[in-house]
Amino acid sequence: MKNVRRGDLLAKSAGVFVAYTAIMLSIERRLRRGGGPGIIAFELAGTASRAEVMLDAWGPEGRRFARLSMWLDFGYMASYGALLAVWLDRVRRRRGHSAVLPVLVVVAVAGDAVEGVSLLKVLNGNRVAANARRARTAALAKFTVLAGCLGYIAARSSVLFRR
Structure with a gap:
């Protein structure tokens, strides 16, 4: 009975994640429509000058x-988390x-x-250099932990499939 509930929870979590991903990809397409970079490039900008180039490329829209x-990313964190x-x-x-x-997932979401x-x-133009650096450091930590978690799942799942 517990495995059925866990399986349901996994399926429901996956459904919410897929739906949220569709929303986020729609916004990503709109960002790129004007020739600007995507949001991941912005996450990894790391410097005021790179961030400002991206902001200029995007324009007001x-x-x-x-x-x-x-703002929607806060909900997305909950869905992938x-x-x-x-x-x-x-x-x-x-x-x-x-x-x-x-618990490692909490580290990635944080x-x-x-x-x-x-x-x-x-x-908002607040301390752009410091916040661009902080965002990049946090993004790299997030991506590293997520890659480790997904690597663990892939490696351990492949062991299960071999049996």
């Missing part, structure tokens, strides 16, 4: 979409590994939250 993307935590927990239970593994707040400050 693109900046509105970037701001919308940043829930999916990844449930998926990671499922794989680690099957392998008998530490219950601490899903990094994403720091990044989001920092980028909103960049969009």
